Amino acid sequence: MNTYLEKAKVLIEALPYIQRFNRKIIVVKYGGSAMVDEELKRSVIQDVTLLKLVGFKPIIVHGGGKEISRWVSKVGMEPKFINGLRVTDKETMEIAEMVLGKVGKSLVQLVEGLGVKAVSLSGKDGGLLKVEKKYSKGEDIGFVGEITDVDPQILYDLLEKDFLPIVCPVGLDKDFNTYNINADDAACAIARAVNAEKLAFLTDIEGVRRDPEDPKSLISELHVKEARELIANGNIGGGMLPKLNNCIDAIENGVSRVHILDGRIAHCLLLEIFTNKGIGTAILGEGEENYYDGK
C-alpha cells in the first residue's frame, strides 16, 4: 500500500470513535512517570487537547507525582510512615495543597499554550469532593480523606462554557477541614458522578497482565466478570489491585469503559482511543462487545 493511503487509513480508523465519543465526558487520571518526564507531559497534554478539539469533553484528574515528597524534604521535614503509608500531618497537607495547586496551574499553562481554555480547581471548589477521615487499619494517618459525596455541578458548568477542567484531589470534610485524597479514587468518583463515557488511567505499567510477573501477558480486553475472577484467583499484583477494583467500581456505576494505559508511552491516549485494538487494557461491562470488528 502506498504511504499516503496508509496515513489516510490511520486517520480514518479514528472516524467511528470521533463520532461515538462526540460530546461525551472522558475522565483522564494523570499520574506516574508521564507527570515527571517533560516530553511525556507534553504528549499527554497534546492528546487531551486534541480530544477536546475533536468534540469530546475531557476532564483531567491529577496527582502530585514526586513533587510533594520533593517539597516536603526541601523544607526539611522528616516524612513519617504508618503501615507503609505517609502520614499527612497539618504541615504536610499544607505543602501537598500548594504543590498540587502549582501542578494544576502548570497543566493549565500547557493546555492554554495549545489554544484551549483550561481551569484548574481542587475538590474544595464548588463543593466538588466531600470526604471523611480515613484510617489505615485503625491507625490515624492524618489528613487523608475518603470521598463520601461528589457534587459535579462545577464541572458541568465549566464543560458547558467549553473549559477543560483540571482537578486535583483535595477535599473538605463536614467541618470544612482540608484532606488529601488518593488521585485514582478521586478520578473514579468523578467519573461515576458525571456518568463518564470513559475513564482512562495513565500508569507505569502496560496494562493488566494475566500473569503479574510476565510483561508479555497484557490483556487487551477484559470483561468485569473476568476481572473479578483474576482478583479472586490472586492473579493481580499488589499495585494493580486497587486500580482494578476502582475500574470495576466505575463500570458498575455507569462508566461505559475504563482503560488502563502505559503513561510511559508517548500518545498512549490517542493510540487507545482512536484505534480499534488500542494499546492498553480496556475493561468492559458485562455482555459488552468490542464496538468495531477491527476491519
Ligand SMILES: NC(=[NH2+])NCCC[C@H](N)C(=O)O
Ligand atoms: N485495549 C483495547 N483493546 N482497546 C480498545 C479500544 C477501542 C476503542 N478505541 C475505544 O476507545 O473504546
